[in-house]
Amino acid sequence: MIRSLLVAAALLVAALPAQAGVLRMVEVQTDDLRAYLKVIEDGNVLMKAKGLPMHLRTVRARFAGDKAGRLVVLVEYASLAELAQSDATMKKDPELKAWFESLTKVRKVLSDSLYEDLQ
Secondary structure, three states: OHHHHHHHHHHHHHHOOOOOOEEEEEEEEOOOHHHHHHHHHHHHHHHHHOOOOOOOEEEEOOOOHHHOOOEEEEEEEOOHHHHHHHHHHHHHOHHHHHHHHHHHOOOEEEEEEEEEOOO
16 A cells, blocks of 8 residues: 555656756856866866766857857756755855855856746
8 A cells, every 4th residue: 555655656746847957157258268267177076076966068159149259158957946055055165165266266257147948
């Protein structure tokens, strides 16, 4: 009986719609691309060591009109809750705070946007 209830509960949870994914896009400007990419990579290593479910990916805009050539950092989260949890960890962990401070020295944020999956 209990096993049947557990199976039924698992099937019900599996049938629920998944939370929408979230993509954060941060457009940045830097005078030293090599130094900026090094700080980003250091951050990725640190965030992985801290168990954060995020990875920073830096891309350059192409075929983007007047924004062609600009740098964009992409961070994908499974949900807004995951983003909030990661943000809280970033704000309270001393090593992550120090890393973020080093990041602010090598770039200027031009825009910071969140995009949600449509389901």
